[in-house]
Amino acid sequence: MQRDAANATSGVNASSLVEKTEGGDVLAAVAALVIYGLCVLPLLTAIAFHITDHLIAVRNTDPRLWIWFYRWWPYALLHGLNPLHPHVVWAPTGVNLTWATSTPTIALALAPITLLWGPFVTYNIAAIAGPLLAAWCAYLLCRETTGQFWPSLIGGWIFGFSPFEMAQLTSWPNLYTTWPIPALVLVALWRARGRLSTNRFVLIAAMLLAVLFGISVEVFASTVIFSVLTLLVATWAVHLDRRVSIIRLMKESLAAIALCGLVVAPYLWLMLKDPARPQISLFSPHFSATDMANLILPTPITWFGGLRFETISEWFAGFLWQQGAYFGLPLLIMIGLYWREFRTTAAGKIILFGGGVALLFSMGPYLQLFNKSLLIPMPWALWSHLPLLNNIVPERLIVYSFLAVAVMTARWLSFSKLRQSARLGLAGLAVLFLVPNYAGGYWATKPENPPFFSHSIYKHYLQRGENVIVLPYNLYGHATFWQGETNFYFNLAGGWLGQALGVHPYVDMTVPTDFRRKWGDPNYPEQLVAFIRRHNIEALIVDQKKAPECAALLKPIHIQSTSLGGILLYRFDPKRLIVKDHAIELLSGGK
Numbered sequence: 001m002q003r004d005a006a007n008a009t010s011g012v013n014a015s016s017l018v019e020k021t022e023g024g025d026v027l028a029a030v031a032a033l034v035i036y037g038l039c040v041l042p043l044l045t046a047i048a049f050h051i052t053d054h055l056i057a058v059r060n061t062d063p064r065l066w067i068w069f070y071r072w073w074p075y076a077l078l079h080g081l082n083p084l085h086p087h088v089v090w091a092p093t094g095v096n097l098t099w100a101t102s103t104p105t106i107a108l109a110l111a112p113i114t115l116l117w118g119p120f121v122t123y124n125i126a127a128i129a130g131p132l133l134a135a136w137c138a139y140l141l142c143r144e145t146t147g148q149f150w151p152s153l154i155g156g157w158i159f160g161f162s163p164f165e166m167a168q169l170t171s172w173p174n175l176y177t178t179w180p181i182p183a184l185v186l187v188a189l190w191r192a193r194g195r196l197s198t199n200r201f202v203l204i205a206a207m208l209l210a211v212l213f214g215i216s217v218e219v220f221a222s223t224v225i226f227s228v229l230t231l232l233v234a235t236w237a238v239h240l241d242r243r244v245s246i247i248r249l250m251k252e253s254l255a256a257i258a259l260c261g262l263v264v265a266p267y268l269w270l271m272l273k274d275p276a277r278p279q280i281s282l283f284s285p286h287f288s289a290t291d292m293a294n295l296i297l298p299t300p301i302t303w304f305g306g307l308r309f310e311t312i313s314e315w316f317a318g319f320l321w322q323q324g325a326y327f328g329l330p331l332l333i334m335i336g337l338y339w340r341e342f343r344t345t346a347a348g349k350i351i352l353f354g355g356g357v358a359l360l361f362s363m364g365p366y367l368q369l370f371n372k373s374l375l376i377p378m379p380w381a382l383w384s385h386l387p388l389l390n391n392i393v394p395e396r397l398i399v400y401s402f403l404a405v406a407v408m409t410a411r412w413l414s415f416s417k418l419r420q421s422a423r424l425g426l427a428g429l430a431v432l433f434l435v436p437n438y439a440g441g442y443w444a445t446k447p448e449n450p451p452f453f454s455h456s457i458y459k460h461y462l463q464r465g466e467n468v469i470v471l472p473y474n475l476y477g478h479a480t481f482w483q484g485e486t487n488f489y490f491n492l493a494g495g496w497l498g499q500a501l502g503v504h505p506y507v508d509m510t511v512p513t514d515f516r517r518k519w520g521d522p523n524y525p526e527q528l529v530a531f532i533r534r535h536n537i538e539a540l541i542v543d544q545k546k547a548p549e550c551a552a553l554l555k556p557i558h559i560q561s562t563s564l565g566g567i568l569l570y571r572f573d574p575k576r577l578i579v580k581d582h583a584i585e586l587l588s589g590g591k
Contacts, residue, residue, distance in 0.1 A: 028149045029140065032156060036135045039161060040128050042438035043169075050446075052120050056127035058170035058321070059445040063123070064481035065498050066103065066173050067447070070119040071484040073107035084270055088488045089480065089495030091467045091535065098271035100497040101174045105214030119484065123173070127443070130169060130176035135160020137182040138403060142410035144189055145347070154427050155410030158331070158434065162402040164324030166436045167301050169443060171321050174216040178399055180208050181223055185403070188227075192249050205256035206263070213264045217271075219399075222392050224257055226400050230354045237349035289364025289380070289394040290325040291316040291371060296332065299323045303437040315370040318395065320442070325362065325398045327405065328433030330426055335405060337426075338412040347411065355404025362397040450543070450566025453482045457565045458489060461539075467491045468539045469532075471550045477543060493535045525556045525579045533574045540570035558583045 047054035057063035076083035083104070087094035106126050107114075114122045139156025146152055159165070159182065168175035184205060191201040213220040231250040235243055261268075298306040299313040299320060306313075316323045327335070342348030360379045367376040383389045409430070413423050452458055462468065467490070470479035474496035483492055531537075540557075542550055544566050561568045576587040 024149075025143070028143070029136075032139045032149075032153050033132075033136050035153065036132050036139075036157070036160060039135070039157070040132050042436075043128060043443050044124075046438060046441075046444040047124070051124040052118065054124075054444060054446045055120060056124050056169070056443045057445055058442050060171060061475060061496070062171040062498070063445070064447055064478060065100075065496075066123055066126075067119045068480045068484040068497065069102040070107050070110065070114050070122045071487065073102070073104055074111040074114055075488060077108075084267065087491070088483065089492045089497065091491035091493055095495065095497070096270060096274045097497065098267055099274065101216060101218075102497070103174050103177070103215055105211050106173055106177060108214075126173050126177065127169060130173070130178070131160045131165050133160075133179035134165060134176070134182070137179040137186065138406045141182045141186045141189070141403075142407055144186055145407060146410050146414040148410075148414045151410040151413035151427075154413065154431065155406040155408075157431065158409055159402050159406035161434065161436060162324070163298070163301055163326040163434065163436075164398050164402055166442075167299075167321045167324035170301075175219070175396060175399075177215050178219075180212040180215070181219075181399065182403055182406075184208050184212075184223065184227070188249060188253065191252065192245060198252055202252055202256045202259060205253065206259035209256060209260035210263050213260065213267075218392055218396070221389065222397055222400075225389075226354065226358060226397075227253065229357065230350060233353045234346075234350050237353075238346045242346075288318050288322055288396075289368055290359070290362040290398055291323070292363070292367060292369050294323055294325040295327050296329060298326045298328070298433075300440055301437055301442060302326060302328075302433070303435045303439075304328075304433050306437050306440075312370075317368055317371045322395050325359075325395065325401075326434075328430060330429035330433055331405065331409070334409060334412060334426055334430055337416065337418065338408045341416055342411070351404050351408050351411075355401045355408065358397050358400035358404070362394050362401065364394040447481060448478070448545075449482065449485055452541075452565030452567045452569075453485050455565060456486075458486060461562075461564065461569055461571070462490050463538075464489055465491060466539065467493050467535055467537045468541055469493050469537055470541045470543075471553065472543060472546050477546070490539075493531075493537050522582070525582050525584050528556075529577045529579055529584055532572075532577060536574055538572065538574060540572075542568040542570075544568055556583050558585050 043056050044051070047056060055063050055067075072086060072088075073083055075081075076086065081087075083102075084097045085094050086097060089095055107122075110122045110125060113125060135156045137156075138159035139152050142152035142155035143149070159178075165176055165178065187196065187201060187204050187208065190196045191198075196204070209220065209224070212223060228250070231246065231253060234246045235250070238246055294313070294316050297309050297313055298304070299316070300306040300310050301320065301324070313323065338348070339352060343352060357379070363378045363380065365378060365381040365384050366373045367378055368374065380394050383392075409427070413427055416423055470477055470482065470492065473479070474494050477496075479492050480495050480497060483490065483495070542554065542561075544563065547554070547568060557570065559570050559572055561570050563569075572586050578585055578587055
């Protein structure tokens with residue numbers, strides 16, 4: 001009898017659970033989806049249901065990038081353009097988009113919505129679908145392992161509405177669209193239990209991997225790595241009579257990875273052959289790592305205690321959206337109780353290993369406490385010097401820990417010997433401690449779009465397809481966002497699309513560098529004229545609200561500007577520009 005109980009808790013003998021739950025699975029899954037839908041409703045109320053001109057996002061540069069991406073992918077395909085090398089930015093050279101996270105999976109899946117109602121609606125639908133589908137797929141995974149509704153519902157909620165998910169929801173669609181991760185684990189579990197044939201498993205797993213690749217190459221890479229590591233541990237953890245099936249599952253998983261590799265090979269080829277690709281890590285692993293204190297102390301993203309501990313949490317490494325490792329004391333207690341009861345079972349070993357290793361890797365090369373390195377080496381240092389893999393951001397690996405904890409929670413609530421009232425009470429506290437701070441204003445913003453662009457004034461002053469500079473430049477301005485709003489009416493000499501700083505197609509970046517820092521260069525006027533001629537630029541647009549910031553840059557430009565709908569417009573014929581007494585002038589006869 002003891003062995004039968006152990007088998008039940010380890011998930012080895014799953015047939016009875018499957019038979020018991022098959023009848024109500026569909027209805028329960030729909031009910032879970034509806035409940036999770038109610039949980040995302042506050043995101044819509046935060047923007048007062050203004051989905052056409054507001055974004056479920058924080059007010060910073062990053063969300064506007066996806067407005068451009070969501071427009072670009074359907075535009076490029078409908079116009080027969082190469083979507084991976086747009087020439088509408090960094091004109092006329094163009095830029096390799098494989099080094100920017102353009103999320104083609106989301107852009108193409110929601111392209112009909114973009115074409116009908118615009119990219120703002122697309123962005124908001126993607127934002128709502130992020131936690132909703134993540135929670136639902138995690139629920140299906142938990143349901144498969146427990147056969148019970150309420151424990152699985154709580155487990156799914158912990159993953160889909162985790163502080164990590166909600167922190168990414170402020171800015172990063174590529175990081176909050178996490179549903180393929182639990183979906184891949186679910187499909188693997190189906191195969192391990194004989195509910196899928198080899199061919200179907202390989203095909204479905206390859207499709208999910210390709211979908212994940214199109215969401216984030218980084219998350220795809222880390223998912224493959226942790227999947228292989230978990231399967232290796234599973235071969236050790238399971239009983240001898242199950243080891244052959246796990247080894248078979250690993251071989252089939254590698255086949256699915258290879259099949260996916262064939263599908264995405266053109267993308268990878270363009271990425272790796274780019275001579276301008278980054279040669280060093282794009283992010284500092286010390287700045288983007290899990291702070292040990294964040295495991296128990298919330299940030300303002302969390303409703304319960306988040307604001308109370310804000311003066312402490314502001315010491316964590318990274319920005320607010322990089323501080324999503326909060327589990328809370330009740331959930332940490334639950335994890336400890338699960339470890340005490342189930343650490344000797346096969347399922348317990350696999351889940352605890354997967355979640356624990358992901359947590360350790362997320363802490364970066366050295367353990368950190370309140371943004372101070374304790375000089376204790378951590379596992380991330382093992383790949384910190386490997387090419388490509390060193391571009392994986394450590395703190396983002398915590399997503400795998402939350403998935404492990406979600407399954408752990410569902411199984412503990414289902415199979416623990418602790419009194420039911422104690423289990424439910426602890427689960428309720430765990431959820432309470434993780435409820436998002438919907439009223440905090442972190443998921444509501446209205447990007448600024450001057451009337452010059454929003455009211456189509458540009459059509460009277462710019463010619464279709466001409467090259468333009470927009471100031472502030474690149475990362476510091478809204479050029480690509482405004483260009484996307486015009487449906488790529490004009491080209492940009494530059495264009496911030498989230499690519500790594502220093503990764504650019506222009507050979508001579510002297511002038512664009514001046515746009516950011518070197519305001520007092522005495523050779524600047526001559527360099528600017530040469531730059532304008534080289535790229536055949538015929539207009540300079542300045543955000544009127546940021547004109548004081550650009551004053552030193554504009555000072556040597558002695559060309560009459562026009563104030564139009566929130567911008568300053570300089571028009572000129574690049575061939576007629578001259579430099580006289582360190583001032584840029586236009587010969588008579590120019591535009």
